[in-house]
Amino acid sequence: MRVTHRFHPLFGRDFEFVAHRQNWGEDRVHLHDENGELFSLPAGWTDVAPVDPFVVVADGRCAFTTDGLLAVADLIDRRRAQRDGDEEVRRITP
Structure with missing residues (x-):
């Protein structure tokens, strides 16, 4: 699983995927870092979520x-x- 949010400090890094679920009313992914520590991110900040068509059409503009x-x-x-x-x-x- 890769972090795709351009402004996140972990942008472009790959992590071990653990789970994808709703937590606290938000779609989140749970991951293990390089030390085996569990952490989570909003699914939309990763490649787990489908690509937003607006982002594709805007193409960085x-x-x-x-x-x-x-x-x-x-x-x-x-x-x-x-x-x-x-x-x-x-x-x-x-």
Whole structure:
């Protein structure tokens, strides 16, 4: 099994595959490192998961997927709403 996530420090390295399962609501693979220690990674960061068609078509020309950008936009909206709610509590009214 190979790590395929470009920005992961283990990118390109091969590990002994142990299991592929759902853990904590996430699709994960469990592996043994060179010392026999068990660790896990999201399946999408490895060659166990099918290749995302968007990634194939983009061929390195796009740093972000649509799903990734939508997730970031949602996070920003939630943080902005949380921040705005905090300001309401701190505001002193006459």
